[in-house]
Amino acid sequence: MKREIPILLTVLCGLAITWAFFSQAEVSKAVNAELLSWAIIFFSVAFLLGISNLVRISLKQISSGHPDRIYKVVLLISLLGYLGVGIAEIHGLIDPVATGTTDSAGQVVFNDSAYQDWIYFRIYLPLQATMFSLLAFYIASAAFRAFRARSFEALLLLMAGAIVMLGQVPLGDTLTFDLASRWQDFLMKYINAAGQRAIIMGAAFGTLATGLRIVLGIERSYLSE
Amino acid sequence: MATVSNFDRRWIFLAMGVLVVTLYAAKSKSPAPQLEYVQAYYDTIEALPANSVVMLSADFDPASAAELLPMYQATIHHLMRKDIRIVNVATWPAAPPYTRTEFNRTAPQYGKTYGIDWVELGFLPGDDVAMALIGSSIGSAYSEDARKNEPLETFEIMNSLGDSFEGVDLLITMSAGYPGILEWLAQVGGRYSATILAGTTAVQTSDLYAFYPSQLNGFLGGATAATRYLELVAEQTPELVEARDINQNRIMIQEWAHMLILGLILVGNVLYFMGRGK
Numbered sequence: 001m002k003r004e005i006p007i008l009l010t011v012l013c014g015l016a017i018t019w020a021f022f023s024q025a026e027v028s029k030a031v032n033a034e035l036l037s038w039a040i041i042f043f044s045v046a047f048l049l050g051i052s053n054l055v056r057i058s059l060k061q062i063s064s065g066h067p068d069r070i071y072k073v074v075l076l077i078s079l080l081g082y083l084g085v086g087i088a089e090i091h092g093l094i095d096p097v098a099t100g101t102t103d104s105a106g107q108v109v110f111n112d113s114a115y116q117d118w119i120y121f122r123i124y125l126p127l128q129a130t131m132f133s134l135l136a137f138y139i140a141s142a143a144f145r146a147f148r149a150r151s152f153e154a155l156l157l158l159m160a161g162a163i164v165m166l167g168q169v170p171l172g173d174t175l176t177f178d179l180a181s182r183w184q185d186f187l188m189k190y191i192n193a194a195g196q197r198a199i200i201m202g203a204a205f206g207t208l209a210t211g212l213r214i215v216l217g218i219e220r221s222y223l224s225e
Numbered sequence: 226m227a228t229v230s231n232f233d234r235r236w237i238f239l240a241m242g243v244l245v246v247t248l249y250a251a252k253s254k255s256p257a258p259q260l261e262y263v264q265a266y267y268d269t270i271e272a273l274p275a276n277s278v279v280m281l282s283a284d285f286d287p288a289s290a291a292e293l294l295p296m297y298q299a300t301i302h303h304l305m306r307k308d309i310r311i312v313n314v315a316t317w318p319a320a321p322p323y324t325r326t327e328f329n330r331t332a333p334q335y336g337k338t339y340g341i342d343w344v345e346l347g348f349l350p351g352d353d354v355a356m357a358l359i360g361s362s363i364g365s366a367y368s369e370d371a372r373k374n375e376p377l378e379t380f381e382i383m384n385s386l387g388d389s390f391e392g393v394d395l396l397i398t399m400s401a402g403y404p405g406i407l408e409w410l411a412q413v414g415g416r417y418s419a420t421i422l423a424g425t426t427a428v429q430t431s432d433l434y435a436f437y438p439s440q441l442n443g444f445l446g447g448a449t450a451a452t453r454y455l456e457l458v459a460e461q462t463p464e465l466v467e468a469r470d471i472n473q474n475r476i477m478i479q480e481w482a483h484m485l486i487l488g489l490i491l492v493g494n495v496l497y498f499m500g501r502g503k
Binding site: 020021029032033034036037039040043044047116117120121124125128129131132133136137139140141143144145147148149158162165166168169170171172173181185188189192193196197200 | 237238242289291326351355358361430449476480481482483486489493497
């Protein structure tokens with residue numbers, strides 16, 4: 001029964017979702033919406049599982065004196081601190097009205113999560129922006145060290161990359177007498193789009209075949225078989 | 226003699242840093258080139274009649290804000306200037322603080338009322354499942370809004386929209402990756418024959434050409450397209466002139482950064498072949 005019930009559920013849910021895709025009947029729409037709502041509930045529960053697993057592993061590494069334990073402490077403080085502020089604001093333990101959004105007449109329109117937003121805009125946002133902007137430096141360094149015309153294929157890749165980079169900015173057109181953007185357009189619209197479509201179609205057929213195998217109970221790897 | 230392997234890469238970091246800071250401080254500007262798919266994005270919104278309903282999905286986080294936030298801001302201005310109503314959703318958990326701030330700032334400029342002209346439904350977990358549910362039944366996806374925590378039926382905009390996606394005239398996603406435009410196309414685009422526009426990072430742009438113009442009516446790919454769109458919208462929206470100028474400065478920085486990288490590739494290859502010759 002440990003195998004049969006999950007397979008039966010998978011087959012039934014798969015068939016119901018497939019039926020809803022093609023049917024216009026109200027009942028099929030209702031079943032579809034209900035199943036999707038369940039999936040979102042499972043997804044949300046997975047967040048809790050993820051958090052509990054993260055806390056468990058971090059605590060284990062802190063207690064065992066792992067070399068990275070200081071980062072685990074920072075992680076736990078950030079995680080629990082932000083969670084705590086959020087829960088406190090939801091339950092009114094911190095008064096968000098004092099910093100609520102007002103309209104042009106000065107009336108409070110929304111009671112925003114002021115403290116959560118402060119953490120978001122003053123800490124999280126600059127950290128993420130900094131991490132992402134570092135890419136500019138690493139891409140420049142990587143281009144110098146690794147982007148080599150070692151073979152004919154690598155030369156083609158290099159030339160395509162150079163054309164797209166030139167075609168993307170006005171200066172590139174100025175330097176190439178308006179050729180860069182035209183060549184870039186040709187590469188992206190025809191060569192790239194044709195390749196992308198072939199890959200997408202291939203992946204779609206693969207997904208369809210895998211989906212059918214799961215719905216028909218042939219593919220059972222999700223049961224760790 | 227310097228070789229690629231023993232060259233200290235901190236010189237490259239320094240060159241890039243000096244270049245970016247100098248051009249940023251100089252505030253010199255460069256207009257963006259005309260782009261067909263940006264014009265298509267602009268024209269699709271222009272063609273919408275007043276009181277149409279647009280679902281605007283924020284599928285990004287601060288890491289991609291440099292590219293996507295200017296598009297997002299310009300899109301809200303464009304829609305509100307044309308009296309188009311907006312249903313604001315998000316499939317990325319880090320997006321709502323941004324979207325909230327932008328709506329707080331923009332809606333009063335156009336005298337727009339919450340619940341009538343726009344509504345924020347907020348973040349929905351579940352990635353492409355969430356998108357499928359929004360397409361199938363908005364009422365099943367969201368029981369209440371994210372700003373006032375009140376049932377959807379208390380808002381005029383939601384009552385006129387109804388439960389199905391057929392009431393949505395246009396879907397616009399600001400997409401930084403997964404879940405994003407590719408999932409919206411798969412879950413909602415074909416199934417409900419939805420008209421879709423997208424703003425994406427430059428890295429993701431190459432994926433979109435395969436869908437344009439049949440499934441995707443127009444798109445903004447990267448900072449260059451964002452600037453071009455800002456230029457188009459700012460022509461009739463004075464509130465966006467400052468944002469347009471800032472982005473034109475970014476284009477200037479970007480084009481010289483591109484030149485630096487191309488120069489480095491060239492020098493790297495020359496050194497490589499010189500070293501191989503020996």
